[in-house]
Amino acid sequence: MNADEPLAAVMAAAKVPPEEGSISLPEPQAAPPNPEDLVAKAIAPVKAEFLRPPPLRSRADDACEKRSVSSNVTKEKKSKRQLKRERQQEKKSATHICPAVAKFGKADACRYGGKCRFSHDLDAYLAQKPADLEGTCPFASVKESCPYGLACRFFSSHSEVVSSKDENAPKKSSEINGLNKDLQKLLWKNKVSFPKASAQLKLLGLSSGYGSKTKLDVNQVESHPASQNGSSNLQEHISNDMPCSLVSEMECASVCMEKESVDDASVVDDLRPSKKVKNPIDEKFNSSDMNGMCPVEEDSVELVDRDQLEEKPIDSVCSVKVDLDLKPHLREKKLIDFRGKLYLAPLTTVGNLPFRRVCRGLGADVTCGEMAMCTNLLQGQASEWALLRRHSSEEIFGVQICGAYPDTVARTVELIDRECTVDFIDINMGCPIDIVVNKGAGSCLLTKPMRMKGIIQAASGTVDKPITVKVRTAYFEGRNRIDSLISDIKTWGATAVTIHGRSRQQRYSKLADWEYINLCASKAPDDLQVLGNGDIFSYHDWNMHISDCPKLASGMVARGALIKPWIFTEIKEQRDWDISSGERFDILKDFVRYGLQHWGSDTKGVESTRYFLLEWLSYTCRYIPVGLLDVIPQRINWRPPSYYGRNDLETLMVSDSAADWIRISEMLLGKVPEGFSFTPKHKSNAYDRAENG
Structure with missing residues (x-):
């Protein structure tokens, strides 16, 4: 072996022609950067033995990726009417079983019968239902019967749960602050009154309440978007944007019609700051029988003309009397x-x-x-x-x-x-x-x-x-x-x-x-x-x-x-x-169990839990394990280089690829549906900016 062969090979690789009478030596490899220098540049100082070499990519790979991305972006554009029709048809399909039918396992369990929006075909639903997931129903840990019945993705474990549970045990929900359906309907119809808010707004001179002749502070009107387009838009805002809950619908309609016919001068008069009202409250709104809700009853309100409305506070028309002296002082x-x-x-x-x-x-x-x-x-x-x-x-x-x-x-x-x-x-x-x-x-x-x-x-x-x-x-x-x-x-x-x-x-x-x-x-x-x-x-x-x-x-x-x-x-x-990768995985397990209890253990609930899990994983991948750092603690603005974990699970968890996040979700919630894709809602990997705060 000739001694000049290694030198010739190096020069050939570097594509440098050798000069006569000169000896060229290979350049020494650069020393690894100092951790302090990396920290000064906001780069995470990961230990050298865990660093991953940069991937070798060819132009053909880049072109192929661009084609795949562009092909995925192109989608058929559908109208809103078409999308609504597809949603209605999908509800009638076997994939959307009626909740009552699924819970009790009987086709006649639904009280709506043929008028129900969902399918009652149990056989068709069971034929297309995905395989049950491994594990126990998440509602077993809170000692509750599963409300999803046949639709639960852990239905195979229900028999074991029922046999081991005390049937006489009280069923208690661990979540509160749900929206009452009756209240929701009243909110839809703008028939919920707010006597305390109205009284406080009057006291501050900001507003005199719903309906009738609403008086607003001039400064407030000038800053409102409706005032920028002239008085007609302002009248429209006063009559349409504010719900009518302290007067009857008929009276409100008559007042609103009168507002549309007034001229600009009268509008200016209406917008003068209202006088502060003393002691306007109605004790009947605080009664426990109403449970806080104050729906408007048309028969209980007397119709009055416009002059009476100008003379009397709006709350006095509805027999509203509020004693603000009874309110506790701020320090109380x-x-x-x-x-x-x-x-x-x-x-x-x-x-x-x-x-x-x-x-x-x-x-x-x-x-x-x-x-x-x-x-x-x-x-x-x-x-x-x-x-x-x-x-x-x-x-x-x-x-x-x-x-x-x-x-x-x-x-x-x-x-x-x-x-x-x-x-x-x-x-x-x-x-x-x-x-x-x-x-x-x-x-x-x-x-x-x-x-x-x-x-x-x-x-x-x-x-x-x-x-x-x-x-x-x-x-x-x-x-x-x-x-x-x-x-x-x-x-x-x-x-x-x-x-x-x-x-x-x-x-x-x-x-x-x-x-x-x-x-x-x-x-x-x-x-x-x-x-x-x-x-x-x-x-x-x-x-x-x-x-x-x-x-x-x-x-x-x-x-x-x-x-x-x-x-x-x-x-x-x-x-x-x-923290080890196993301990981090146990935390993810807890999140999944809580998510199934919150969003549901049926197919829809499983996929909702998967979505929010993936959103969270788009943040957790930024964590660098303490044992991999030359300098601790990690700062939140450090950009992590590409690196390996101490085991396969840790390597998977530190990946910033959505495909790896999906793999983690499949370890907890089973295979994703066909054609599934995920894109983070927020730019969680952006270190210089963020879309939410």
């Missing part, structure tokens, strides 16, 4: 002490009830439901009311609502106070989503302090529950800063405020500004609890933020809980938990 309200408690933030899509149960079991003290829109709640939308559901394991539970105007928020908090069991109500004034901001809600309120004042005053004066507020540092960077309003927020009636250390304009492009959060906490009154939010990803972060500002009551954990819900355990036990 039952307050919640957030100090030292671990608060799980309200999270869009992923912050559902099963996920909150998981976090509660891992150490979360305070939980809050997903943000619900006030207008949707007042319209009786079942999907929005589902966000208010509470599990019995949630010791301190609140709901978060979002609205643009004081009247909408006041009526919503009164409705929630009557129908739901909650410990506090949080008003979102920091949501950055465009569809919310464009409607004047969320972080848009940061640019309108007087609107904020009206909303907080109306909400806190309507109910006795503590009212909390969630805000951002500002709307635009450096403008409309929230620190100037901290003292006012307490004066307006809020008992606590949570500050997300970013502006709406900033989104997630920078780390949260905890120095500014501490500044706001130092300016806050002693009886206003200030909570910080942003980038809490380890117990080190928690200790640092809490110790830096003694006036800070506590912290709210958001994305950190999505990526690793055991962060609450780490904070309470003051350790970096090098």
Whole structure:
């Protein structure tokens, strides 16, 4: 073997012609980067032995992938009428068995008979039903009979569950705050009255109630979108947008017709601020027999003319008398002490009830439901009311609502106070989503302090529950800063405020500004609890933020809980938990069991559980196990390189591929349906920005 052969081979590989009389040596391989340098570049310092080499891709592979993506994007466009027809036909198919027939196993169990929207063909349903999943029915663990009967995907285990269960045991649901069907129908017809909200709005001079001649504050009208298109649009908003619940439908119709015929001058007169009403309440609305619901009965209301309406308050027409002196003072309200408690933030899509149960079991003290829109709640939308559901394991539970105007928020908090069991109500004034901001809600309120004042005053004066507020540092960077309003927020009636250390304009492009959060906490009154939010990803972060500002009551954990819900355990036990893949898989099992109990154990419930599991897995893949890092703890803004786990399951869990997330879901919920695909709703893998906050 010639000694020059290795050198010639190296030069040939490098395609460098050798020069006469010169000796070329191969360049030495670059040393692995220093962990400190990687951290400075926000790259996770994964140990070298776990790094995965970059994949070798050819141009043919890229072209093939582009063709496959383009072919998947092209879909047949269908009209709304065609889609509705297909949905109706699908309900009549054998795949959609009637719930009553499936529960009792008899074709004549449905009380609607031939008028039922669903199929009653048991044989056809059983012929096409997918194979049962392995395991026990999730309702067996809560000692309840499965409400899905034959439709349950664990039906084969029902006989064992029934034989081992005490039939005389009481059946109790572990979830509360459901939407009553009778109330939903009344909300659909705008026949639910809100006497406390109406009285508080009158007291503040913001509105004189539903129906009849509604008087609005001039400043409120100018800021309302309806006022931008002239007086005719404003009249239409007054007559159509506000439900009529304190007068009869006939009287409301006559008043609305008169409003359409008035000229511009009379409209201006109608929009003068109303006088503050003293002591307007009706004791009959507080009777326990009505259970809080106040449907309007046409026979019980006397018809009056327009002059009488102008002379009398609207509540006096309906015999409404409210004694505001009976309302407890703000200091007499039952307050919640957030100090030292671990608060799980309200999270869009992923912050559902099963996920909150998981976090509660891992150490979360305070939980809050997903943000619900006030207008949707007042319209009786079942999907929005589902966000208010509470599990019995949630010791301190609140709901978060979002609205643009004081009247909408006041009526919503009164409705929630009557129908739901909650410990506090949080008003979102920091949501950055465009569809919310464009409607004047969320972080848009940061640019309108007087609107904020009206909303907080109306909400806190309507109910006795503590009212909390969630805000951002500002709307635009450096403008409309929230620190100037901290003292006012307490004066307006809020008992606590949570500050997300970013502006709406900033989104997630920078780390949260905890120095500014501490500044706001130092300016806050002693009886206003200030909570910080942003980038809490380890117990080190928690200790640092809490110790830096003694006036800070506590912290709210958001994305950190999505990526690793055991962060609450780490904070309470003051350790970096090098959790194993098996322990992480057990947490996923708990989520699936809770999800089947919440969304159902039939085929539809299984697929709903799978969807929300996949949404959650799109966040958990960003967690880097402690044993794989050169520097701990992990920071939330670190970009992980491609790397292997310590075993096959851990490697699968750290993958950012949706195909691997689907594989994990199949390990828990069986095979996906034919043609199944998944795309995350939120850009969870984007480190510089996010679509929700």
